[in-house]
Amino acid sequence: MIHATCHTADNVVCLEFDATPWFSEAEPPSIIGLAQHGWSSAAIAESLEHRRGYERLHELIQYAAQRLQPESLEDVTWDTFACVVDGPEAMAWLATNRPDIAARIPAEVRQPA
Template identity: 60%
Template sequence: MIHAACHTADEAMRVEFDATPWFEQADPAAIARLAKRGWSAPWVADALEHRTGYEALRDLIRYARDRLEIESREDPSWPTFECRVDGAEATAWLERHRSDIAAEMRRAASRGRDEVAG
């Protein structure tokens, strides 16, 4: 299980859920983008909201869209909800189940360290 949590910008709602189904189906580029963003992105929740068992997540997203987007019209870049995945759990899961992606992420991280050192 890969734990994840979402909360609305106004902190009115918070939901914890299993992000594993997203990792099972996500393309490697999406996983890499999520890791680069500090394991925080709304698209994980967006992808899971219509699945059975994720009704609380669907309610949170509906609330964020229906109530908070109205308030954010003046600044459309304002995020109405945040979603964070447990990075350590995600990395461990990737090592076990999608080792090719984990290996590429390690190589990319190593290249980034080499560029900073050089």
């Protein structure tokens, strides 16, 4: 399991979820980009939110869109929610299950700062 946490910008909704399905299906550039961005991306949550078992993730994203999105219109750089993957767990999983991708992630970005 690759743990990930997601929280709304106002911290009203916070949860942990399994990001492994995303890593199983994501294209190599997406995974490498995630590593290069500190193992943080809303795209993971957005791609999993409609799956069975990820209902709370869907609720978090819905809350962010309905309650926080209007506030973000004033500052388009403001993220309504954030998701962070456990980098060491991701690298361990990739090394076992998708070693070709693990090898392409530069050493300096393998661990979160």
